[in-house]
Amino acid sequence: MCATPARRRLHTGWSARLSTVAGATLLLLTASGLAVTLGPFHPAVEWGLLIHTVVGIATILPLVWYCAVHWLDYRRYQPSPVVLLGYVAGVGLLVCVGSGAVVTWQGIAGTRMSSIWRQTHLISTFVTLAGALPHVVLLLVRVGNVLPSSIKYVVHSSLLGSVGIVPVALLPLVYAGTKYDDTLPADYHYISGTERPFAPSLAKTSTGGALDARTLAGSRSCGTSRCHSEIVKEWLPSAHRYAAMDPLFQGIQQTMAKQNGPESTRYCGGCHDPISLFSGTKNIFVANLTGLQGYQEGVSCLACHSIRDTDLKGNASYTVTRPTEYLWQWKTDGAGRIARDFLIRTYPNEHNRLSKRLFKTPQYCAACHKQFIDAEVNRIGWVQLQNQYDNWANSHWNRKGDPRKTVECRECHMPLVASSDPSAGDTSDYNRSPNDGRHRSHRFIAANQLVPALQKLEGWQEQVQLTEEWLQGRRRIPEIEEKWAKGPIVKIGLDLGTDRRRGIIPIRVVLTSNKVGHDYPTGPLDMIQSWVELHVTDPHGREIFSTGTRDAQNFIAPGTFLFKAEPVDQHGNLIDRHNLWEMVGVRFRRALFPAYSDTVEYQVSCSGLSDVRGAQAPGEGDHRHFQIPKPTRPGRYTVVASLQYRKVDQFLVNYLLGPRSGITARVVEIGRAAATIDVSPDSANDLRLVAISQ
Numbered sequence: 139m140c141a142t143p144a145r146r147r148l149h150t151g152w153s154a155r156l157s158t159v160a161g162a163t164l165l166l167l168t169a170s171g172l173a174v175t176l177g178p179f180h181p182a183v184e185w186g187l188l189i190h191t192v193v194g195i196a197t198i199l200p201l202v203w204y205c206a207v208h209w210l211d212y213r214r215y216q217p218s219p220v221v222l223l224g225y226v227a228g229v230g231l232l233v234c235v236g237s238g239a240v241v242t243w244q245g246i247a248g249t250r251m252s253s254i255w256r257q258t259h260l261i262s263t264f265v266t267l268a269g270a271l272p273h274v275v276l277l278l279v280r281v282g283n284v285l286p287s288s289i290k291y292v293v294h295s296s297l298l299g300s301v302g303i304v305p306v307a308l309l310p311l312v313y314a315g316t317k318y319d320d321t322l323p324a325d326y327h328y329i330s331g332t333e334r335p336f337a338p339s340l341a342k343t344s345t346g347g348a349l350d351a352r353t354l355a356g357s358r359s360c361g362t363s364r365c366h367s368e369i370v371k372e373w374l375p376s377a378h379r380y381a382a383m384d385p386l387f388q389g390i391q392q393t394m395a396k397q398n399g400p401e402s403t404r405y406c407g408g409c410h411d412p413i414s415l416f417s418g419t420k421n422i423f424v425a426n427l428t429g430l431q432g433y434q435e436g437v438s439c440l441a442c443h444s445i446r447d448t449d450l451k452g453n454a455s456y457t458v459t460r461p462t463e464y465l466w467q468w469k470t471d472g473a474g475r476i477a478r479d480f481l482i483r484t485y486p487n488e489h490n491r492l493s494k495r496l497f498k499t500p501q502y503c504a505a506c507h508k509q510f511i512d513a514e515v516n517r518i519g520w521v522q523l524q525n526q527y528d529n530w531a532n533s534h535w536n537r538k539g540d541p542r543k544t545v546e547c548r549e550c551h552m553p554l555v556a557s558s559d560p561s562a563g564d565t566s567d568y569n570r571s572p573n574d575g576r577h578r579s580h581r582f583i584a585a586n587q588l589v590p591a592l593q594k595l596e597g598w599q600e601q602v603q604l605t606e607e608w609l610q611g612r613r614r615i616p617e618i619e620e621k622w623a624k625g626p627i628v629k630i631g632l633d634l635g636t637d638r639r640r641g642i643i644p645i646r647v648v649l650t651s652n653k654v655g656h657d658y659p660t661g662p663l664d665m666i667q668s669w670v671e672l673h674v675t676d677p678h679g680r681e682i683f684s685t686g687t688r689d690a691q692n693f694i695a696p697g698t699f700l701f702k703a704e705p706v707d708q709h710g711n712l713i714d715r716h717n718l719w720e721m722v723g724v725r726f727r728r729a730l731f732p733a734y735s736d737t738v739e740y741q742v743s744c745s746g747l748s749d750v751r752g753a754q755a756p757g758e759g760d761h762r763h764f765q766i767p768k769p770t771r772p773g774r775y776t777v778v779a780s781l782q783y784r785k786v787d788q789f790l791v792n793y794l795l796g797p798r799s800g801i802t803a804r805v806v807e808i809g810r811a812a813a814t815i816d817v818s819p820d821s822a823n824d825l826r827l828v829a830i831s832q
Contacts (some may be wrong), residue, residue, distance in 0.1 A: 151211070152287035160204040161295030163197045164231075164270070166190075166302040171263055179488045181314040184465050184481055186306040191245075191484075194238050194301060199604060201235055227269030234262035241561055245484040246476075249364045250560035256484075259536035271440025317520030318350035322418040329401045330514070336415055338514045341454035344446065345417060351417035351429055353460050356468040357439040363479045366439075366560045372580040373439070375590045375601035381436030382411035382428050383770045384589050386786060389794035390716045391427055398719055400424050402447045405515055405719070409506040416458070443492040448501060450527065452508030456783050462488045500530060503547045511721055518708055518722045524663070529656035533732035541568050543621055550655055552578035553615045569617055583608045585661070588785045588803045602804075603672075609783060609806045623653040626729065626809040631780050634813050643815055645740040647672070647699075647779045651730040658730040659783065663703035665716055665790050668808070670699040670738055677773025685740075686780075692788045692802045699738040702787075703727040756823050762832055773816070 150158065170190035177183050215221050221349040237259040244251050278288050322335065330337035335347065343349055357379075361370030374380050381387070387410055391403050400422055407415030413432025414420055420427050432438070440461055464481050466474035482489045496502050504527035512520040530536055530547065555571075557577040564570035587605040590598035607613045611626035633646035647670055651658045657669045671686030686698045690735050696702070704727070705713040707720040730736055738746040784803040795801050 141418075149234075152291045156200075156204055156207065156397060158291060158294045158298065159197075160663075161200060161291065162298035162302075163193065163201065164266075165295060165299030166193055167197075167204050168263065168267065169299075169303060170306065171260075174485055175260060179462055180308040181465060182306055182755050185309040187481060187485055188477065189302060189306060191242055193241065198235055198239060200230065205232060220273060223269045223273035223276070227266050227273055230262050230269055232266035232268075234259060234266055237262060241484060245480045249558070251483045251486055271382065296501075313465065315465055316352060316467060318353060318460075320345070320348050322348045322354075323421055325422060326418050327401050329404075336404050336408065338402070338405040339408035339415060339454045340451055340456075342413060342457050344457055344459040348418050349416040349420075349458070349460060351413050351432055352468065353434055354413045354416070354438050354440040354444060354458070355435055357435050359468050359470050359475075359478075360439050362470050362475055362528075365482070366500065366559055366561065367480060368557060369561070369577065369580045370439075371597060372555075375595040375597045376580060376582045377439035377584065377586050377589070378442070378580075378582055379435065379578075380589050380595060381409070382384075382414065383433055383593065383714065384410075385435060385592065386589070386790070386794050388428070392720055393426060393715065393717065397731075398581075400427055402515070402719065403427050405453070408456075409437070411436060412454075412458070413438060417764060421706055442497070445496070445502070445505070448496070450501060450504050450507040450508070450662045452506070452510060452525070452527070453505055456505040461492060464489070467662075471514050493561070498546075498548060498566065498729060500527060500547045503527060507547075515719050516708075516722055520724060523718065524661050526656040526660050529660070529732065535655050535732060537791065543657060545618055545622055546657065548578055548620050549671075550615065551582050551584060552580065553613075554617050555579045583613070585609060585659070585666075586785050587806070591804070592801065605823060606806050609808060611809070625652055627654050627660055628781055628808050629809070630653055630779060630809045630811045632777060632779055632811045632813045633816065634777070643741070643775075645672075645777055645779075647738045647740070647811075648729065648735055649737070649781060650735040653733055654730070656732065659701055660729070662716065662718075663727065663729065664705050664713055664718070665786050666702060666784075667694065668701040668781060669694060671782050672779045673776075675776045675777045677775065686782065688805075694787075701728050701730065718791060722772075726777060775815045776812065777815070778810065778812045781808040782806070783808050 167190055170186040170193075173183050174187050174190070205241075208224075209228065212221070212224070218475055237255050240255045241251065241259050244255065255588055278292075321523050326335070333346075334342075336342060357373065358370060361367040387406070390827070391406060394406070395403050400420055404415055404420045407420050411420075411428050411432060414427065414429040417429055417432070418433075419429035435441075441458070443458045444458045444461045446459045449455045464478055466478040469475040470479055507524070507526040508528065509523040509525065510520060511523060526547075535545045554574075554576040555574060555578075559577045562575050562577045563572040564574070567571050570576075581601060581604065583601075583604050585605065585608075587602040588676065589595075590605075591603045595601070604613065609627065615622065629648075629650040629652045631648040631650070633648055634643060654660075659666045661696060669686050674683040675681050685695060685697050703724050705718065705721040705724045707713060707717075708722045710725075712725075728736070729767070782805050784805045786803040788802060791799075791801055791803060
């Protein structure tokens with residue numbers, strides 16, 4: 139708006155209405171836009187962003203029209219600092235308007251904000267200010283300028299612009315987000331003092347107090363409007379999601395509450411049910427120890443992504459901080475959901491704080507995947523339970539300081555999958571790029587195919603299929619194939635020989651942990667079972683010996699070679715109901731450390747004897763002896779050995795769900811090996827190994 143001879147009629151001079159509207163609009167858009175960039179995260183700023191967007195959409199054509207008419211009014215003026223500044227401001231404004239339109243469209247209809255367009259919008263704002271402010275100031279102080287009209291322009295533009303700013307201050311008084319009740323129940327029992335309200339769990343909040351159940355719930359809202367819908371779909375049938383709703387967990391928790399009091403179940407809550415734990419649900423006289431808000435979520439999205447600190451103690455040794463809330467945070471439909479999604483996309487910095495390098499480290503997983511019992515729980519003393527982290531840390535999979543040779547927890551259990559999710563891409567990994575079109579799967583595939591099927595969770599069929607593929611070592615993970623082993627997770631081999639003098643075939647089954655990052659099996663070994671099943675058939679195909687079979691009630695035959703643990707209480711009684719709160723030690727434990735092997739030996743006699751010698755006691759070495767009756771005719775004998783796995787033994791299933799429930803944990807064959815032995819027609823002692831196939 140340059141000075142002009144009075145004889146010319148100007149459409150964008152000081153007194154022109156179009157100039158006043160343009161000035162007021164630019165003032166409002168600049169103030170609200172810079173608040174988003176430079177101001178603190180606050181409901182007023184969020185409301186300001188919404189007003190900024192609405193005003194920007196409504197005035198995009200008037201602003202473009204103003205630039206065009208203003209140029210027509212002053213295009214004949216000779217170049218000068220004022221004119222040049224005007225051109226800088228005009229070009230900056232047009233770029234700002236165009237980039238703002240793109241950013242708005244991405245916020246409404248896209249899934250991810252383009253950082254290039256966002257930066258273009260911001261930079262063009264500063265360019266516009268750098269040109270417009272001195273352009274106007276120089277005109278105001280220039281000699282001969284019509285002061286009354288210029289002052290009137292400044293006053294009117296400022297007042298009109300302020301009309302739009304007033305709602306930014308008032309609207310947060312109407313709605314500023316969810317009002318949380320971060321108080322524990324009045325009858326809350328502090329079993330370890332007020333300094334540790336959630337003991338015996340080591341989990342804590344950054345405030346030291348409670349968190350409203352809604353704080354960490356609402357995981358489905360993360361998947362609305364094409365945001366993290368792929369990740370939510372993966373999480374829904376995962377062990378993290380059903381950690382609290384698992385009927386086996388529910389049964390064990392109720393038993394613990396009856397024996398030790400409801401407050402004792404806080405020990406389990408930090409890892410299985412943090413929403414209920416932090417809201418004070420696990421309390422004296424409470425019947426539903428898993429509160430309704432968190433019952434269907436277990437380890438929710440925010441339960442993980444709100445953790446800001448962990449250590450290596452285990453037992454949920456982490457600190458959770460309430461995540462900053464956007465307006466209409468928990469809406470899953472309607473205008474509120476649309477506005478919430480728009481705010482997150484166009485104002486993403488606070489939301490991006492939910493993703494940190496901390497989540498990518500094995501140490502983060504250790505907070506829950508490492509467990510112990512101490513005197514606070516068993517009233518006796520410290521006992522180590524499952525410990526996946528230390529297993530991994532001390533294994534050959536951990537090459538400190540060399541990520542190209544190290545295989546981390548997330549690389550196995552959260553493999554990269556093709557993705558259109560906004561979180562796709564990463565710059566922090568050596569083998570990732572910002573535009574690789576992949577994200578880490580949130581299925582957390584491991585070894586539990588029982589609960590997803592039992593609960594009929596969304597997508598359970600695929601979860602079960604992927605779990606069984608994982609257990610059998612058939613799951614490919616391309617990004618780590620060069621440093622990860624190939625084949626089954628546990629290799630099974632047959633080592634056969636002959637003892638001609640005694641007419642004995644020694645059978646040695648060799649089990650080698652091949653691609654497991656921690657002990658195999660791992661987890662609560664008092665309920666998990668993995669065992670060797672062996673069958674021997676004669677030349678007629680008749681089975682002459684077997685071990686490791688299951689009866690009609692799904693119980694494993696006595697004397698079977700088992701990987702598992704047998705914990706005991708202080709009186710020496712077996713812990714067989716997952717009543718770990720009574721555990722003081724173990725009388726038997728057998729598992730495979732990464733890359734280590736274990737063996738079980740059998741002996742086949744062809745002497746015609748038919749007695750079967752019993753196995754030695756657990757812990758004294760395992761030698762299973764059997765003898766083949768003298769064959770009616772010579773020929774080829776077949777030996778087949780397999781390694782079986784199930785997540786929960788049948789006794790515990792029956793105890794928790796009832797023997798008439800008909801429920802049983804699905805058995806998966808991890809691997810198998812077969813061999814044949816020829817018996818010569820001349821003598822039963824003439825034994826010849828033919829072939830071994832695996």
